[in-house]
Amino acid sequence: MAEREAENDMAEPRVTLENVSKSFVLHLMGSTRLDVVSDVSFSIADGCCTVLGGPSGAGKSSILKMIYGNYRVDSGRILVRDAATTVDVATAAPRAILRLRATTIGYVSQFLRVIPRVSALDIVAGHGLEDGAANLARARTLLRHLSVPERLWALPPATFSGGEQQRVNIACGFMALKPVLLLDEPTASLDDRNRDAVVELIEDRRRAGAAIIAIFHDAALRERLADDVVDVTRHAAAVKETAHE
Amino acid sequence: MTSSEAGRDAVHEGPRAAGEDEAAITYNFAYLDEQTKRTIRRAILKAIAIPGYQVPFAGREMPMPYGWGTGGVQVTASIIGPDDVLKVIDQGSDDTTNAVSIRKFFVRTAGVRTTTSTAEATIIQTRHRIPETPLAPGQVLVYQVPIPEPLRFLEPRETETRKMHALAEYGLMHVKLYEDIARHGHISTTYAYPVRVGGRYLMDPSPTPKFDNPKMDDCPALQLFGAGREKRIYAIPPHTSVVSLDFEDHPFEPTRFDKPCGLCGAEGVFLDEVVLDDAGGRLYACSDTDYCERRRAEGHRGEMLAVAPSYVGRADGADA
Amino acid sequence: MTGATDISRLASDEPLVEVAGITKYYGERRGCEDVSFDVYPGEVLAVVGESGSGKSTLLNVLSTALEPTTGEVRYRLRDSTMRSLFAMSEAERRVLMRTDWGFVHQDPAQGLRMSVSAGANVGERLMAVGERHYGRLRAAATDWLARVEIAADRIDDAPRTFSGGMRQRLQIARNLVSGPRLVFMDEPTGGLDVSVQARLLDLLRTLVADLGLSAVIVTHDLAVARLLSHRILVMRDGRVIESGLTDQVLDDPAASYTQLLVASVLQV
Numbered sequence: 136m137a138e139r140e141a142e143n144d145m146a147e148p149r150v151t152l153e154n155v156s157k158s159f160v161l162h163l164m165g166s167t168r169l170d171v172v173s174d175v176s177f178s179i180a181d182g183c184c185t186v187l188g189g190p191s192g193a194g195k196s197s198i199l200k201m202i203y204g205n206y207r208v209d210s211g212r213i214l215v216r217d218a219a220t221t222v223d224v225a226t227a228a229p230r231a232i233l234r235l236r237a238t239t240i241g242y243v244s245q246f247l248r249v250i251p252r253v254s255a256l257d258i259v260a261g262h263g264l265e266d267g268a269a270n271l272a273r274a275r276t277l278l279r280h281l282s283v284p285e286r287l288w289a290l291p292p293a294t295f296s297g298g299e300q301q302r303v304n305i306a307c308g309f310m311a312l313k314p315v316l317l318l319d320e321p322t323a324s325l326d327d328r329n330r331d332a333v334v335e336l337i338e339d340r341r342r343a344g345a346a347i348i349a350i351f352h353d354a355a356l357r358e359r360l361a362d363d364v365v366d367v368t369r370h371a372a373a374v375k376e377t378a379h380e
Numbered sequence: 381m382t383s384s385e386a387g388r389d390a391v392h393e394g395p396r397a398a399g400e401d402e403a404a405i406t407y408n409f410a411y412l413d414e415q416t417k418r419t420i421r422r423a424i425l426k427a428i429a430i431p432g433y434q435v436p437f438a439g440r441e442m443p444m445p446y447g448w449g450t451g452g453v454q455v456t457a458s459i460i461g462p463d464d465v466l467k468v469i470d471q472g473s474d475d476t477t478n479a480v481s482i483r484k485f486f487v488r489t490a491g492v493r494t495t496t497s498t499a500e501a502t503i504i505q506t507r508h509r510i511p512e513t514p515l516a517p518g519q520v521l522v523y524q525v526p527i528p529e530p531l532r533f534l535e536p537r538e539t540e541t542r543k544m545h546a547l548a549e550y551g552l553m554h555v556k557l558y559e560d561i562a563r564h565g566h567i568s569t570t571y572a573y574p575v576r577v578g579g580r581y582l583m584d585p586s587p588t589p590k591f592d593n594p595k596m597d598d599c600p601a602l603q604l605f606g607a608g609r610e611k612r613i614y615a616i617p618p619h620t621s622v623v624s625l626d627f628e629d630h631p632f633e634p635t636r637f638d639k640p641c642g643l644c645g646a647e648g649v650f651l652d653e654v655v656l657d658d659a660g661g662r663l664y665a666c667s668d669t670d671y672c673e674r675r676r677a678e679g680h681r682g683e684m685l686a687v688a689p690s691y692v693g694r695a696d697g698a699d700a
Numbered sequence: 701m702t703g704a705t706d707i708s709r710l711a712s713d714e715p716l717v718e719v720a721g722i723t724k725y726y727g728e729r730r731g732c733e734d735v736s737f738d739v740y741p742g743e744v745l746a747v748v749g750e751s752g753s754g755k756s757t758l759l760n761v762l763s764t765a766l767e768p769t770t771g772e773v774r775y776r777l778r779d780s781t782m783r784s785l786f787a788m789s790e791a792e793r794r795v796l797m798r799t800d801w802g803f804v805h806q807d808p809a810q811g812l813r814m815s816v817s818a819g820a821n822v823g824e825r826l827m828a829v830g831e832r833h834y835g836r837l838r839a840a841a842t843d844w845l846a847r848v849e850i851a852a853d854r855i856d857d858a859p860r861t862f863s864g865g866m867r868q869r870l871q872i873a874r875n876l877v878s879g880p881r882l883v884f885m886d887e888p889t890g891g892l893d894v895s896v897q898a899r900l901l902d903l904l905r906t907l908v909a910d911l912g913l914s915a916v917i918v919t920h921d922l923a924v925a926r927l928l929s930h931r932i933l934v935m936r937d938g939r940v941i942e943s944g945l946t947d948q949v950l951d952d953p954a955a956s957y958t959q960l961l962v963a964s965v966l967q968v
Contacts, residue, residue, distance in 0.1 A: 162956030163963055204945060206952045229931050229945040230740055250905075250927065251898040547791050551828025555813070555820045558827070561834055562817055562856050627834040 432577030450608030
């Protein structure tokens with residue numbers, strides 16, 4: 136731990152959140168405003184796994200989504216360092232965010248978004264950055280590691296069970312080696328054996344120097360993997376009811 | 381029968397009082413008024429200046445219905461002079477109805493000399509064929525054209541075809557040829573075969589057989605085209621390049637006949653098929669009657685003449 | 701989202717199309733008002749909205765089928781010069797339409813020659829730019845029919861004999877054979893059966909990604925937008941009320957109308 140802390144002091148952080156606040160304005164419900172997070176700041180270094188802590192509904196998933204550019208940021212900055220520059224995801228142009236996703240940020244969401252007609256193998260291989268054959272080979276390795284039965288590889292995942300879909304999702308996230316990896320409850324629907332397989336992947340990634348930000352509901356996993364825990368509710372505000380015109 | 385006799389032989393007229401009919405009907409030289417001839421000549425000049433381009437013109441009502449060569453007649457009427465010698469052919473022959481009527485028309489209204497000899501004529505008006513005898517500088521070939529627009533059957537909108545010509549967008553024509561090859565294994569258009577004139581405009585050569593297309597290329601004579609119903613005139617000046625459209629791997633090939641003419645033995649000329657009897661007898665004879673006559677006058681004999689001399693008279697129009 | 705994206709294409713910082721203040725009025729009626737955005741190489745932009753939103757008007761102006769009342773559309777030619785589309789002559793625009801652009805109509809009959817064979821439909825653009833070798837034309841047509849999953853033995857059949865989905869795929873082949881850089885699509889899956897739609901979307905997704913095309917796709921179907929596009933413009937009453945990264949706008953909509961649209965989509 137001390138070693139890693141020393142490394143952190145020397146290296147520039149990979150991801151930095153500065154005073155990030157977000158709320159939803161629900162126009163369909165009389166413009167109710169729902170505060171999600173308020174004034175959150177932390178940073179993550181390469182080779183570290185930071186776990187986001189806090190109760191359910193505290194905005195943990197939203198933070199991951201904001202880092203990925205999937206959610207908007209009301210105020211504050213989210214700085215992500217890629218090879219050449221540092222990008223503020225909160226204000227970046229869509230193209231820049233797409234570029235960041237392609238090269239720098241990997242994401243395993245809670246739910247797999249299914250595309251019709253494409254086989255599980257092709258979906259996973261499509262997340263690779265190398266040539267076709269190499270991508271397919273790596274996809275097979277990952278699916279095998281995650282115990283996705285081979286008979287399912289040629290099928291589109293729409294009819295898979297929740298756990299199977301989640302494992303396909305995880306495989307997608309681990310295809311390309313990217314400096315940042317965002318994990319949202321990656322082991323939620325998995326049994327012990329598969330959970331351990333995922334932990335192996337995460338530890339490999341951390342050893343390879345990835346900056347990992349994760350949400351785990353499982354306390355034991357948190358113990359095992361977290362180098363750092365950030366409580367996102369530290370500065371959270373209460374829900375406000377405001378009527379807007 | 382001389383041309384002047386043909387002019388005075390009014391087959392369908394009854395007896396007339398001396399001088400009465402001739403005095404009552406006076407035509408301007410070649411029927412059209414001089415102002416009309418000038419507008420048509422202007423259109424012709426424009427057409428010559430832009431080879432292959434269809435020039436619209438203010439066509440007049442002629443004393444014959446559309447479909448009977450009114451366009452060709454207006455062109456001829458606008459350029460003919462008292463010293464001209466006129467030949468009129470239809471499908472290569474001087475003695476079919478169309479040719480005879482038009483020749484009579486010009487004799488009646490212009491009093492010009494007419495001939496069946498290609499070499500002697502200064503103006504040749506033709507429907508659907510080009511004479512076999514090579515043309516010379518100073519001659520004018522006037523074609524009768526039904527539908528001047530080569531793209532009409534593929535693109536019915538005039539607004540579109542005009543743009544296509546303006547922008548030289550002729551891919552559609554090749555689409556048609558592609559379809560032919562896909563369907564029949566070869567380009568199946570056998571007449572009115574589209575050509576590119578002067579490397580620029582796509583042109584319909586009128587319903588002449590594709591056999592005749594090579595004659596249009598680098599021709600020493602002036603070629604004029606008149607479409608009466610559509611009111612368009614186009615032209616190919618002498619010695620202009622005229623290239624038939626094709627594909628690199630399906631090049632243009634004029635029709636080949638595997639027999640010579642049954643009457644005069646000519647080879648490499650366009651032949652008509654003549655049904656002789658109801659037992660399947662056929663004669664393949666020169667479509668160009670003048671050409672065939674000349675060859676026979678020079679002593680050439682084809683297969684048919686060697687075998688059945690009684691057909692000689694029928695083939696060249698006189699009664700046996 | 702659309703999966704892995706070619707990084708090299710994203711790296712380009714020069715827009716392919718610049719749309720500036722496009723306004724189109726039909727007399728008193730507003731078609732669209734003050735629409736501005738850029739399209740970059742390799743980027744797919746979805747324009748969504750309900751009927752009367754102005755999305756089709758916008759597409760027609762962009763593809764120069766309509767002239768705008770005010771505003772400018774600038775396009776980057778292959779030699780990298782930026783030209784204002786409506787300052788060009790019609791001849792130049794027609795050349796662009798044949799070589800650089802594609803337009804996939806909602807009704808494939810509008811974008812095809814229905815009585816001419818499939819092979820000729822695909823080969824026409826090649827013939828229009830000077831291809832004169834029958835064998836090569838046929839090979840190109842066969843290749844493209846395979847890419848859009850039309851059986852090779854249909855090459856000599858006319859699209860009149862094709863189903864709706866097949867006609868649409870043929871239209872796509874006809875447009876893409878000339879290697880365009882920008883493709884306009886107007887409700888490309890409109891009117892097709894669901895399974896046919898899925899096949900077509902999958903095809904479009906793959907082709908657009910493989911060929912690095914830019915595209916502007918008008919659709920009322922948010923699922924189509926999510927599957928195919930990188931960015932999205934939401935239109936209402938002729939105005940753009942929200943725009944941005946597609947998954948962001950659909951997952952975290954800001955404008956109330958966008959929230960309404962997203963909430964209105966039925967889940968299966």
